Amino acid sequence: MQRASTDIDPGLAVTELSDHLNGLLADVFALYLKTKNFHWHMSGPHFRDYHLLLDDQAAEIFAATDDIAERVRKIGGTxxxxxxxxxxxxxxxxxxxxxxxxxxxxxxxHADNLTLVAAMLEAHHACDDHADVATAGLLETWIDQAQRRAWFLAEAAK
Known part of the structure; x- marks a missing residue:
């Protein structure tokens, strides 16, 4: 474990937070690929709308990957x-x-985005336990984005 660029206590806090964030990062990559898969294989009368919706969502999902990984490194994890x-x-x-x-x-x-929100909320609780306000703030943004994606997907699926 390297020296952190934050005031988070090294050891258990870094390990616990890194574990949460790495799990989220894996899920975000999985969701990105699934969203692109569905984007590529979309068909039907709403093709254009769904194709564009999923492309926009995939871009937003992928954009979070670097921030998640860099946060792990900033707190001293791998x-x-x-x-x-x-x-x-x-x-x-x-x-x-x-x-x-x-x-x-x-x-x-829709279900995957809600599952991701639940995992992000668990990570947020760990941030609260270890007074990691910076990671908590990032998570709040990502939670809002995932909830918005889920909302759009639910409305489009009606």
């Missing part, structure tokens, strides 16, 4: 190094189905 790390840590399930209906895609992404 972060993911490979697709194998992602596979070991991700909690969101992949979708390798040959064909998925547009409605099923939207419902699945």
């Amino acid at each position: 972060t993911l190094r490979s697709i194998g790390d992602i596979a070991r840590l991700q909690r969101l399930r992949d979708n390798d189905e040959e064909a998925v209906s547009p409605h099923a895609m939207l419902r699945e992404l």
Whole structure:
């Protein structure tokens, strides 16, 4: 473990926060790839709208990856190094189905975003336990973004 650039106590706090953030990072990569998968394989009468919606959401999801990984490093932890790390840590399930209906895609992404929110809230509680206000602030932004994505997906799936 390297020396942190923050005032977070090294040791258990860094380990616990890094574990939460690395789990989130793995989930965010998994959600990004699933969102792009559905974007690439979208079809049907609402193709254009759903295709663009998922592309916008994928870009927002991917944008969080660097911030999550850099936060782990700032607090003194180490972060993911490979697709194998992602596979070991991700909690969101992949979708390798040959064909998925547009409605099923939207419902699945909706549920995944809500699962991500729950994991982010757990991480936020750990931040509270260790007085890590900077990570908590980042999490609040990411929670809001995931809730917004879930809302859009739920409305589009009606």
